[in-house]
Amino acid sequence: MTKRASRSRCLRALACGVLALALPLAAGASDVGLAKSDPLYPVPAAEAPRGVTPNWIDHIDLYATGSQMIGQGGWEGWNGDPNVGALTTAAQARSAPNSIEVVGATDLVHQYAGYTSGTWTFTAWQYIPTGFTGQSYFILLNTYPATVNGNWSFQVCADAAGGVVRDDVGGTCSGAGATLPLIFDQWVEIKVVVNLDTDTQTVTYGGQQLFNGPWSTHISATGGAVNIAAVDLFANTGTSVFYDDISLSNLSFLDGFESGDTREWHTTVAE
């Protein structure tokens, strides 16, 4: 199974267009240190991160270790499916104590709202242990719920058999699309800089550019929107891949962020 083909799971699931989102009933804790509360899932003021609306970051550290991410911090299952979650874990953590373990059936989504202009940087830190098998996906959507391929703006698959990460424009995690060597046993930054004013994106993996190109039409010439709608962490039956310190921000990074990483500003702040 591949992501876009499985994205075509939306297409093959005839009810896709009418599936109601099972939004969490109550907002879980968001995280601190960067920005404000999630516009879709506001958190109590005391927990709201600092910064400019609608910057967002989740260090995964305010949730109980071993707890289900669905229903916390605005995270949900794909199309509201309660059976495609992921647990927080202390087995790996870029910021202590937790990361998210994406494995097996995991298809974990976080929605965003209000990102329709300007330049935004989406970052996620990924850890893939030696011995990883499968084709695990990190995905950004311009429309959610997603019903046609154009709703996908970027999907990178970690392809164990090929030993690469791939800009999976073909939806099969093979063949087409730029690649970089897969990096194991360390935290690797996936950074997607999205310029919604020019409808373009630039993606780097471990500091190396994977590709740059259009945003709303990267996967398909039709059906896309100039919008950042959701992230999707999809295991696609693969073995464990860990994610930590996930953010969406338009802060100015005059300290070298654009050429470096987010290490400095992704430090968990206890408030």
Ligand SMILES: [Ca+2]
């Ligand atoms: Ca963490």
